[in-house]
Amino acid sequence: MRAASSPEEIRKSNLAVLLRHVHRDGPVSRATLAERMGLNRSTILALTADLAAAGLIREELPGQTGRAGRPSLVVRPESDRIYVVALDVGADRLAAARVGLGGSVLDQIETDRPRGTFDPDDVISTLAAMARGMIDKAARDGVCVGVGVAFCGMVREEDGVVRYGPNIGWVDVPFGASLTRELDLDLRVAVGNNANLGALAERERGVGAGLSDLIYLHGDVGIGGGIIMGGQLLGGEGGYAGEVGHMIVNRDGRACACGSRGCLEAEAGELGLIAAAGRTDPAGRAAVEAIVEAAARGDSTARDALHQVGDWLGYGVANLVNIFNPSMVVFGGVLREIYLASAAQVRSRVAVDGLLAVRERVKLRTSALGGDATLIGAAELAFTDVLTDPVQTLARISAGRR
């Protein structure tokens, strides 16, 4: 319940707020910043001067505006110089991107991997090699200000320990610390749950832009949930909230990797769909796409399977709508394809089982960022330090490089 702030704290906070505006919204005039932040122009001038001196932004004359009078300078993020490395560990692929301040993807690579148990050391050395390759390709005056990883399981955020990665067989792996050591960049690698990061990405740069109450469902082998309520990511006591894939919807249902039966991900996820369609293909996006295409061609087994899976997905979504009263539910990862092919069932379940006051306003949408949502979320996570205390963070990193 502290209320008072020192002038230095206020300045630090204003620098961070200004940089966040520029990072999220792109080039913006000083006049607009003054208006959005409720500060006068001379304060804005002092703040942009500090950020420019640190090399985080630059100021330019705008193009022709056709208006009379002295134009307000436009503030741009130094996207080519200030960047982060984002990594994504999915159940069947590893991906990496170099993302500039302002959110532009400067470089991106990925490697498919066979399903099953991933050896942590192997994953860590592969990710480190991918990251180093990208950093080596960056301009010589570039500054990597953070590394963020999206992981397909339960992560303890404060130290990056993977508590549980059911679909790749990890329990209590000190992933963040090992990757920090292996990369040796003088930067702590931040690790987050992939669905949480996907939710942040869709809220910052995707279909949920500006929404305060949003549920992002990410389909991989399992179903993860990232839940934003009142503008904040739902963490719970230990930061593990959002495991909606393990909401039991069918007491007598299919066995789940977690040891229970009838979990939402067992009934409505990739494995549930493949089983319902009576297929024996190896699990993965290709198998889901094959079923969706077969249904589109009129294959009745595939259609029935999608109908059944859509019904279970609908129960899950109706439950979440009743519990959370979100303004939007976003389907991402492979759940995007499953939802698109079974939207009628999902919507009809929500219409029947959602309470009027909550179902009347909720929008069901597919991810705008597609397969990149979790990776873009990892980049946002990596930008956290520089967006919290821009000047100090950059000074610390520069001192480390000398």
Place this chain on the structure above:
Amino acid sequence: MRAASSPEEIRKSNLAVLLRHVHRDGPVSRATLAERMGLNRSTILALTADLAAAGLIREELPGQTGRAGRPSLVVRPESDRIYVVALDVGADRLAAARVGLGGSVLDQIETDRPRGTFDPDDVISTLAAMARGMIDKAARDGVCVGVGVAFCGMVREEDGVVRYGPNIGWVDVPFGASLTRELDLDLRVAVGNNANLGALAERERGVGAGLSDLIYLHGDVGIGGGIIMGGQLLGGEGGYAGEVGHMIVNRDGRACACGSRGCLEAEAGELGLIAAAGRTDPAGRAAVEAIVEAAARGDSTARDALHQVGDWLGYGVANLVNIFNPSMVVFGGVLREIYLASAAQVRSRVAVDGLLAVRERVKLRTSALGGDATLIGAAELAFTDVLTDPVQTLARISAGRR
């Protein structure tokens, strides 16, 4: 993203923070307040002087402390003078209390009512009469600073419209506005969902004191949920979040008042228990208690019914634990009795179906405030204005009385 505050805003905020400390924790020394608020003693002195002049607190010498030196004055809430009226609309009772600043219950009454459809006009005039009776009994220099109502259904908080009260048959009733008019106290009557208010009460003054991540489940005819995450009550887009009673746990289950089947409240609530026990008593707390007593005496039908209901309740709780990672789940209202009589089943479900990282830390507890949790929460709601802007609120109310 505003950061700057004027001195006047800071002072207002400090007055509110100080009064909240005194309201929540009771009599406290100026020295302790200075420490808790991170302010110096002279600032505290100025703040307490303002609050004392407004008649909200008084300062007294403490009792003998046995310590040398000048003792720090103790700040006490003016509990007898500054009070709110709290009202509670349950499915089978109306209750009212007069609660002093600091949380002491000064007076309390309740009236049982038959189940079924309540006529809104009748409920409103009865509540108004109960409230007026209490206000008339208060001391002449007493000031009523707010009226709050806990309602057993979905409420639009900004205007107090009851969107849906399935168990008393209300849809879109302008309850808050009508009660405000009927009471004619120059105070807007604030209305909230009863489970939300129960959650607040348990967090402020009950078993969840000081917790940031807490789920309160309130059993009445139905099951309502009040969910506090990161210290904030979960509202969702329209403020209707928390309808966990309508999470479907059994697709082929019992019909629910909401029109669906197999909702948690239909399987694990009062009506589910009575049906499982094959009884025909009218629903209500007495019926639940009769089943619990029969089971305790060894009646196998009653035991089986509690076993079955506990299993469904366990599915619901396990799902909530996986979705929210709360540090505590609190069972209140008649769910307290149901939980106590079926705790083994509930706990065993959570042990089987909760993911390790979330189930290992969660505590399952019964309400410390018992039947009064929702009423005490209504009082906290009624104190909102005075705890947000103490001096202005009191000045406004005093001006209205002249």
